[in-house]
Amino acid sequence: MASSPPVTAKASPSSTWQQYYQLTKPRVVQLIVFCAIIGMALAIPGLPSGAQWGVILAATLGIWLVAAAAAAFNCLVEQQIDSKMKRTAWRATARGELSRVQTLSFSALLCGIGMAILWFLVNPLTMWLTFATFIGYAVIYTVILKPMTPQNIVIGGASGAMPPVLGWAALRGDVGPEAMLLCLIIFLWTPPHFWALALYRTEEYRKAGLPMLPVTHGAQYTRLQIFLYTWILLAATLLPFLTGMSGWIYLVSAVLLGLGFCAYAWKLWLEYSDELARATFRFSILHLSLLFAALLIDHYLLPWTT
Numbered sequence: 001m002a003s004s005p006p007v008t009a010k011a012s013p014s015s016t017w018q019q020y021y022q023l024t025k026p027r028v029v030q031l032i033v034f035c036a037i038i039g040m041a042l043a044i045p046g047l048p049s050g051a052q053w054g055v056i057l058a059a060t061l062g063i064w065l066v067a068a069a070a071a072a073f074n075c076l077v078e079q080q081i082d083s084k085m086k087r088t089a090w091r092a093t094a095r096g097e098l099s100r101v102q103t104l105s106f107s108a109l110l111c112g113i114g115m116a117i118l119w120f121l122v123n124p125l126t127m128w129l130t131f132a133t134f135i136g137y138a139v140i141y142t143v144i145l146k147p148m149t150p151q152n153i154v155i156g157g158a159s160g161a162m163p164p165v166l167g168w169a170a171l172r173g174d175v176g177p178e179a180m181l182l183c184l185i186i187f188l189w190t191p192p193h194f195w196a197l198a199l200y201r202t203e204e205y206r207k208a209g210l211p212m213l214p215v216t217h218g219a220q221y222t223r224l225q226i227f228l229y230t231w232i233l234l235a236a237t238l239l240p241f242l243t244g245m246s247g248w249i250y251l252v253s254a255v256l257l258g259l260g261f262c263a264y265a266w267k268l269w270l271e272y273s274d275e276l277a278r279a280t281f282r283f284s285i286l287h288l289s290l291l292f293a294a295l296l297i298d299h300y301l302l303p304w305t306t
């Protein structure tokens with residue numbers, strides 16, 4: 001049972017199924033799986049054939065299950081930390097409503113089924129890459145980097161950036177430069193995504209004893225880093241067009257979304273408010289979702305590229 005006083009701002013899910021489901025961080029994992037699906041779509045010219053639909057379905061399910069397992073494992077490791085922060089204190093693990101054995105079994109079951117699906121119905125490369133991603137997030141980020149360094153999410157973000165590579169590998173059986181480019185985009189997107197949230201949650205992270213950038217280096221330094229990252233991200237998002245991988249539909253979307261993100265970061269730099277930081281965080285999610293949707297639309301409407 002978590003020993004600290006209850007700090008939760010959100011009610012704990014009422015049914016046990018809901019409690020397990022929430023441990024999988026469903027909304028984050030949905031976007032992760034979406035990015036993997038875009039990786040799959042870009043790996044093949046035109047619409048998938050009958051057999052390819054089967055691989056797409058299996059890969060989507062397999063990646064989903066392993067990502068969900070990684071999220072649940074994170075909740076297991078961070079039981080004590082989660083119980084100290086308002087944002088996470090409602091989790092069943094933090095409240096001591098699901099035991100360590102239950103959570104570990106749940107995570108192992110999801111991971112095992114997901115890996116078996118990837119091994120038997122997709123290909124071994126995708127399974128190994130997905131497993132490496134699981135280790136990257138669940139162990140290297142969660143256990144080692146997160147409590148150790150403010151660069152935790154910069155290095156740990158590499159695992160969150162892997163989904164397009166996993167999707168590509170599922171359909172092509174290799175790791176193409178196009179997929180690596182999409183990986184680079186998510187990698188550069190992650191710091192401004194997370195630091196915007198860390199800015200308006202600084203006190204919670206301080207109390208939990210986590211060395212997030214605003215805790216260790218202050219808000220002003222973090223705002224500067226967010227600003228710089230959004231410009232580097234904007235430059236990186238031009239590369240799919242510049243390398244002939246995507247066409248003008250993607251280019252226009254990338255420029256508009258990128259400038260939007262830079263504008264949020266600029267305003268945040270000039271005059272900080274928690275509300276603006278929250279809006280920047282929300283925009284980051286819209287940014288990545290629409291950017292990847294644009295890649296897909298562009299791929300099907302301008303099929304002569306790639």
Ligand code: HEM
Pocket residue numbers: 027028031032035087141153156157160161186190193194197285288
């Ligand atoms: C190590 C890298 C990452 C870190 C540290 C991180 C951190 C976070 C945190 C702490 C939240 C919770 C916000 C809340 O409770 O209100 C969040 C939300 C979210 N993140 Fe990330 N994130 C990372 C990578 C990613 C990636 C790779 C994606 C998708 C491709 C993603 C998509 C999302 C989404 C969709 C939400 C909103 C969840 C909701 O509204 O319930 N994140 N992120």
Ligand SMILES: CC(C)=CCC/C(C)=C/CC/C(C)=C/COP(=O)(O)OP(=O)(O)O
Pocket residue numbers: 025028029032063066067068070071074078088130131133134137159160162163
């Ligand atoms: C196999 C595969 C594709 C794995 C994907 C790994 C994965 C789930 C990455 C998402 C990153 C994530 C949930 C960060 C939340 O940060 P946090 O863990 O610091 O947030 P918290 O404070 O809410 O626990």
